[in-house]
Structures are given as C-alpha cells and as structure tokens.
Amino acid sequence: MKLNERSLAFYATCDSPADNAGFLYKRGERHTAYHRRWFVLKGNMLFYFEERESREPVGVIVLEGCTVELCDSAEEFTFAIRFGGAKSRTYVLAAESQAAMESWVKSLSRASFDYLRLVVRELEKQLEEMRGGPAGGRGGCWQPPGSWKPKPSGPERSPERLPALPAVLPKENGCAVWNNVPGVDRSPDTSGCGGHDGEGNPRPPPLPPRRRASSSEAGSAGVAAAESPSIFCRLHERYGQEVARLRQDWLDRRRGPQ
Amino acid sequence: AVLKKRLVKLVVNFLFYFRTDEAEPIGALLLEHCRITKEEENVFSISFIEEPERKYCFECDSEEQCQEWIEALKRASYEFMRRSLIFYRNEIQKMTGKDPLEQYGISEEARFQLGTRKQ
Numbered sequence: 454m455k456l457n458e459r460s461l462a463f464y465a466t467c468d469s470p471a472d473n474a475g476f477l478y479k480r481g482e483r484h485t486a487y488h489r490r491w492f493v494l495k496g497n498m499l500f501y502f503e504e505r506e507s508r509e510p511v512g513v514i515v516l517e518g519c520t521v522e523l524c525d526s527a528e529e530f531t532f533a534i535r536f537g538g539a540k541s542r543t544y545v546l547a548a549e550s551q552a553a554m555e556s557w558v559k560s561l562s563r564a565s566f567d568y569l570r571l572v573v574r575e576l577e578k579q580l581e582e583m584r585g586g587p588a589g590g591r592g593g594c595w596q597p598p599g600s601w602k603p604k605p606s607g608p609e610r611s612p613e614r615l616p617a618l619p620a621v622l623p624k625e626n627g628c629a630v631w632n633n634v635p636g637v638d639r640s641p642d643t644s645g646c647g648g649h650d651g652e653g654n655p656r657p658p659p660l661p662p663r664r665r666a667s668s669s670e671a672g673s674a675g676v677a678a679a680e681s682p683s684i685f686c687r688l689h690e691r692y693g694q695e696v697a698r699l700r701q702d703w704l705d706r707r708r709g710p711q
Numbered sequence: 712a713v714l715k716k717r718l719v720k721l722v723v724n725f726l727f728y729f730r731t732d733e734a735e736p737i738g739a740l741l742l743e744h745c746r747i748t749k750e751e752e753n754v755f756s757i758s759f760i761e762e763p764e765r766k767y768c769f770e771c772d773s774e775e776q777c778q779e780w781i782e783a784l785k786r787a788s789y790e791f792m793r794r795s796l797i798f799y800r801n802e803i804q805k806m807t808g809k810d811p812l813e814q815y816g817i818s819e820e821a822r823f824q825l826g827t828r829k830q
Contacts, residue, residue, distance in 0.1 A: 456739035496789035576799035
C-alpha cells in the first residue's frame with residue numbers, strides 16, 4: 454500500500470514538538486534480538502529512527518485500535534503495543550528504566566486519534582450544556598435552525614482499526630461536517646455582523662437542538678455527536694468573522710477597478 | 712492527467728483510496744501539515760507543506776459533495792483535533808474556573824497546554 458512517505462517523514466522530523474521521545478529497544482519480528490532505536494511520538498504516530506540524528510525514520514507505528522500493555526518478559530521494562538486482526542503483529546519494546554517505561558506506556562495508551570476525539574466530544578458536550586442554559590445569550594454566533602443541516606445519522610460508527618478496514622464510511626472526522634463555509638463565500642450573517650466584539654452579541658441565539666439521550670453514554674463516540682453542530686466550529690467562526698470581513702473588504706478592493 | 716475512479720475513505724487522519732472493486736486500499740495519505748484547496752468546479756486538491764506544488768486532485772460528483780469533503784478534510788488532522796481540545800478546555804476553564812481535563816488525569820500533559828505550540 455502506497456503512503457505519502459515524504460509527508461510522513463516530514464511530520465516525523467519537522468520542528469513541531471513531539472509528545473514523547475527517547476531511546477527504546479525494539480524486538481525484531483523474526484529474530485528476538487532487541488535493537489536500540491530512537492523513538493518519537495507525534496500525535497497518533499510512533500516513528501522510530503536508527504539513530505537520534507537520522508534524517509528519516511526507518512519505520513512508523515500508527516497507534517489506532519491498539520492496546521498498550523506491560524510484558525511478562527525476561528527482559529526488564531518491557532511493554533507491548535498489540536493490534537487486533539489476524540495479520541497484525543505485536544510490537545515489543547523495552548525502556549531503559551522503570552520511569553521511562555511508565556512514561557511511554559502512559560503516553561502511548563493515550564495517543565490515538567480516537568482517544569483525543571473522545572475527550573474533545575466530552576468537552577464539546579460540557580460546553581454545550583453550559584451554554585444551553587440560562588446563559589444562552591452569551592452563546593455567540595449560533596446558526597439559525599434553517600441554515601443548519603443535520604448530518605444523517607447513518608450507520609453506527611465502530612472504532613476504527615488500522616490497517617484493517619473500518620466497517621463504515623465516515624467522512625467527517627471528529628467534528629460534525631459544517632455546512633457553512635466561513636469566509637468570503639458566505640453572505641453576511643445577520644446574527645453576527647456589526648459590533649462584533651465578543652461581549653456585544655446582538656440578540657440571544659436560538660437554543661441548539663438537544664442531543665439525543667443515547668449520546669450521553671461515555672464512549673459512544675459517534676452517531677448522535679455527528680448530528681449536533683460543532684461548537685468549536687461555531688466559536689471558531691465567531692472569532693473568525695472579523696477576519697472574514699476584513700478579507701472580504703480586501704477582495705472587494707482588489708476587484709474594484711474593473 | 713488521467714482521472715481514475717476511486718473509493719475514498721477518511722479514517723482518523725488518513726485518507727485511504729481503493730480501486731472500486733477491491734477490499735484493500737491501494738494507498739493512503741497522512742493528513743498532517745497539508746492544505747485543502749478548492750480548485751475548479753467539483754474539484755479540490757490536497758497538497759503538503761514540504762512539496763506544495765504537488766497536488767492530489769479529486770473530482771467529486773457535485774459541488775455540494777466537494778464542499779463536504781473540503782470541510783471534513785480540513786478538520787481531519789490530529790493537530791486540528793488537538794487545537795480543538797485546547798480551545799474547548801480554555802473556554803470551559805474561563806467559564807467555570809476549573810480545568811475540565813483534570814478528571815481525565817491529563818491536565819499536565821505538555822501536548823495539551825495552551826500557547827506556544829508550533830504548527
């Protein structure tokens with residue numbers, strides 16, 4: 454399977470901060486000898502390099518759909534990254550100290566996109582519940598119901614496992630697909646324009662549709678969440694409206710002398 | 712350039728593509744440090760920061776489908792999700808005075824701190 458390897462290598466070596474980095478011993482697949490490699494965790498990708506100074510990683514482990522567990526091994530400070538699925542392998546790694554092992558196990562077990570998305574959805578829900586109450590007037594730029602297009606609920610999302618294929622075809626990825634494109638393409642939003650200064654909201658927005666009760670289970674990372682408008686997108690849009698207006702002005706000026 | 716029909720699946724921060732009658736993907740694109748651009752009608756492209764002139768172009772069946780994909784892909788990166796988390800955390804903290812990440816035991820993690828994360 455082809456991958457955009459250059460982009461992966463760029464992500465691995467660019468100066469964005471790593472979530473964890475250090476030497477680990479990696480057990481070989483066929484031979485059980487351990488090789489010392491430099492590991493870098495960024496997002497849900499665990500890259501490993503032959504040397505700390507190497508320009509390109511020699512491999513990457515995508516941390517989705519895996520479990521991280523301590524190992525019962527003759528070797529000290531070992532832990533394993535285990536994937537489900539018939540063709541998947543288990544990666545056995547060994548740290549150089551107890552503290553390093555614990556630090557890696559902790560960061561690897563929370564590295565998945567799925568985990569992050571779960572936390573984001575929980576926070577989104579909390580924020581929505583806080584804003585949906587009597588303090589709704591502070592809610593900023595809610596979209597009027599007519600312009601909000603609910604996502605069809607579609608098939609239940611099962612947790613994705615890489616490299617096995619997911620059971621469903623999710624297009625949106627963590628946030629509900631936002632129907633409105635912020636920026637120059639939109640006609641001015643009457644509820645948000647004018648005097649947009651964070652404190653002076655023109656009128657109380659309509660309350661957003663409530664999520665269905667089934668979405669309140671922790672860990673149901675998908676169906677009902679896909680139906681609610683993304684709060685982050687709305688807040689982001691609120692902060693971005695001034696920028697959008699400035700840009701529109703700029704574009705108008707550019708188009709002016711025609 | 713020849714257009715080939717592909718089945719495309721967005722899964723976490725990867726865009727997989729398949730020949731329409733095959734079960735295994737022929738390839739995948741990692742969607743970090745990339746730019747999604749609207750091209751001509753029904754078409755969008757993905758390009759990567761380290762090779763900006765190389766565009767992966769996708770033609771959709773309709774303008775609406777095109778916009779849906781653009782919006783979904785713009786939000787597909789891990790880094791975007793991380794920024795959302797930091798943003799929400801900050802909003803909730805401002806409103807309640809409490810750090811909502813404490814209950815998850817992850818409030819000290821460097822990757823969730825506000826401020827100077829480089830893109």
